[in-house]
Amino acid sequence: MKKAFSFLILVFLCGTFSARLSAELSMPHIFADHMVLQRNEAINLWGSASPKEKVTVELNGQKTSVRADASGKWYATLRPMEAGGPYTLIVKGKKERLAFDDVLLGEVWICSGQSNMEFRLHAAMNAEKEIADAENYSFLRSFNVKQEMSHRPLSDLQGEWRVCDSGSAGDFSAVGYFFARELYRELGVPIGFINTSWGGTDIESWMSMD
Template identity: 40%
Template sequence: MKPIPVYGTADAGERIEVQLTGNNASAVTDANGKWKIMLPPMEHGGPYELSITGRHQKIIVENILIGDVWFCSGQSNMDFKLKNAEGGKEELKGVNAVHRNIRLFRLEAIAQTDNSAWDSLTLVKTNRGEFFSGNWKDCDSSAAADFSAIGYYFGRRLAKEENIPIGLIQASVGGSPIESWIDRHTMEQDPLLVDELNNWRKSDFYQDFCRERSSVNLRNATNDKQRHPYEPCYNYETAIEPLTSFPIKGVIWYQGESNAHNVELYHHLFPALVNSWRKKWGAAFPFYYVQLTSIDRPSWPSFRDLQRQMVKEIPGTGMAVTLDLGDSLNVNPTRKKEVADRLAALALHYTYQRPVAANGPELIGTDIRGQKMILQFSHARRLSTGNGKTPTGFELVNDKGVRFAAAASIHANEAWIEIPPGERFQKILYAWQPFTRANLVNEHGLPASTFSKKLHP
């Protein structure tokens, strides 16, 4: 449990009184009219009533729940609406009856970053930082329909298994690069990133898609300094910063499609984002993210492998593997419930300390026995395949860089790879195709990640 902040603005020097279910406190606004009151922690529950009284006005807020709030952010796959997800329409039929302990806060954008030119009003509001708006809503069919499918299913499972109120805040923009979600101070103080602040629409660090799409959206702009949600820091400043005084339990993140062209740079950017958000909130909250799925884009295997490695590099993180849920042609596959369930499993296991399987098989060692290479995996008592067929997705790379598909068999928590005679191999790959049909899973059905492992020093 954490103290409960209540804050706002009024006239300078005005006395503000706050009351929440028997807890009373007061404060005097500062010279800028800002005030903040910290109420003591409360047990999960509700609904409660909050009253805020000033010199000339009294505000009463009803139907308040005390629970855990999770922040859901990223680009189009996090933005993907429940009503458009596989099984979403059927799910919505029962929402009103079962989700009274879930609250939704969706930061809705005034325009989509689609392939269209924005009108003058949208451009003006975007420049003013008025790109997002939103408020808390009950989790009824109307609010849930347009909410993130992944966020909704994630919250639904937590609320059910923990039996506590769950609040979900969604801030996501289709196509947005990670730079748009990082704060300005972090970018300014980073010699690798600072130049992006001034020339992002011409920077090679930015994916062609982001530069091209923003140019379409800004086709009618007459302001040389016209802003856009793909711009470095923009989404942080307009969506994240205003909420950093609000306590959250943790973050779920699905982003990377617009940065997958530059794997090395993302290795620098992602830790910068995680660290900056934790610093701004003043809490080392858990940060669970989705590994990119499968699609026919050349850099994606390397990007997935980087995401796998960063779990070990950034404390308090976890990664949901989704390579088995991809679509070879569509960057937005519709099977979002499975993604959310894997994120929820991470939260239940690592944050709520529940005995829930949360990780797929992870390579921990290799051994050579005759003409076989033995791969040992953790997070698996017994390996199997997701489709019940022969294991696939393994490749060996020889000392000339030539890749060979490798036959594999399963023995308890080991995969045995047949070594072709007459070759010296330097590396083993798994699920290294952009769109992969690799099928290794553990006894809980959780898939193994893309990986690359050197076999010799």
């Protein structure tokens, strides 16, 4: 019985060690299909892999390779690019491959605040007309950050990029949508806006304890 118990412990420890050595190739949820990346600025990409694993990223003809650190974290940078797309972002490890489709390069803005920023387009004045008109602005993309509380900093967030059309726009931040639409009309480039607002929150909610 003692030998069997010792063997089980050894198997468990070996399995745990092996899992740590072969982490899944992954990236935070902000990197996803339909995302917008900032034009004319260095493009920063990051994620997790196995410790010391080589990771290669490719986008719009650019390609670079980096190596994950001892904890499996990796960070890569691509040179600035002009507005355009759609492109496919490819991220490859030793055995795994990630592909993100319909990626655009344009202007990216963060929309944050309380209820006036959280306020959705479906509740705005002339909402029915505005939502129907949204079908003409597929180069607008919104990422609604899921509301989640934590007593410590998180390395990821939940949410998804959504292409602007009459089926999705109603759930966009109204201020974010109108702002993005005006920018698109003026600049003529893709616009992405990240809605990270939460009605009724005090400023202290957004700050560290320090």
